[in-house]
Amino acid sequence: MRYESLVDAFGDTPLVGLPRLSPRWEGENPVRLWAKLEDRNPTGSIKDRAALAMVQAAEADGRLTPGCTILEPTSGNTGISLAMVAKLRGYGLVCVMPENTSVERRQLLEMFGARIISSPAAGGSNQAVATAKQLAQQYPDWVMLYQYGNPANAQAHYEGTGPELLRDLPTITHFVAGLGTTGTLMGTGRFLREKVPDIQIIAAEPRYGELVYGLRNIDEGFVPELYDDSVLTSRFSVTSYDALRRTRELIEHEGIFAGVSSGAILHAALSIADRVATADKSADIAFIVADGGWKYLSTGAYSGSLQQAAEKLEGQLWA
Amino acid sequence: MAIEVKIPTILRTYTDGSKSVEAKGDTLSALIDDLDGSHPGLKGRLITDEGALHRFVNIYVNDEDVRFTGSLETQLKDGDTVTVLPAVAGG
Known part of the structure; x- marks a missing residue:
């Protein structure tokens, strides 16, 4: 592919199957996981x-x-x-x-x-x-620009991420992404809901250590202006430990070197996948790999035992 | 039926500083009533006067946000873990 400049070379990221981590890749009632590799964008993230x-x-x-x-x-x-x-x-x-x-x-x-x-x-x-x-x-x-309330944030996913997913996976049944500004889930979720009426839209949010929740009172809490919970069908809170565990499984089983938040997203995707598989139904579950692991090497996320790595990550923002 | 409830730092004034307390209830609503019995005032921090979950409070049963599982009518069973967290920004 040839582009005029770097800013023209974003989007159109690959969607890759996870045959080893999916509960049932082949046979009757397959339950398949698909990763959208957003680390392939110009600066390496969605x-x-x-x-x-x-x-x-x-x-x-x-x-x-x-x-x-x-x-x-x-x-x-x-x-x-x-x-x-x-x-x-x-x-x-x-x-x-x-x-x-x-x-x-x-x-x-x-x-x-x-x-x-x-x-x-x-x-x-x-x-x-x-x-x-x-x-x-x-x-x-x-x-x-205020990413938490800027409609252009969600619109980018309504016009880009959503259509790309439907083009590459017309049989999509579930979409799973991280919940931060909520732009990815709101934009992609709205687009997919219009085209695939029964689609499930699932959010994974990071659960941080105590420090990060150091508000003085509940009224200092924050919900992004873009957030509309009617777009979602479920929302999971994922601990640093589970996020790290899944991040390592992505490398171990599928060769994908992803950032920690992508592990959290995979964790939510697998929770849903296991439910569908147990109910003997089929599903095509697409989830977002938001960035690669490069920017987190210094956090210790990829070395030592899981427990040690999770402790080091406590108090850090990883999504 | 004992259910573990994890309390965030800012609400521990109601639990004598405890990070986690036990409560009983078949539904989240019943659990919160039971909690308020042993830790008076806590209910008012979680639920508004209109009876809805406070906008800046998120409650999870086994890591799943109750707003998508029946809200206050979410069913509970022995061994479940309920986690209360304030809403914070990501991104």
């Missing part, structure tokens, strides 16, 4: 789709003009995607990122020329969102 769509939408409505500075709260991948797009299109970028994110993410952002403002580890992404909102008031000329 966030390239949303970042590019949000920039294009802001350019189209005149909010973003040459020389502007973009501001965004991010735990990493969206920042890296935005940093690449900003570099190619001539914008500055300020990322507000919780300090408990991997060193690789910081190094990548700095390499792309982004400025990082750290928010306290306690409070996780909630705190990054709050800090970014304060900065947006302080610096009104900065343009906050």
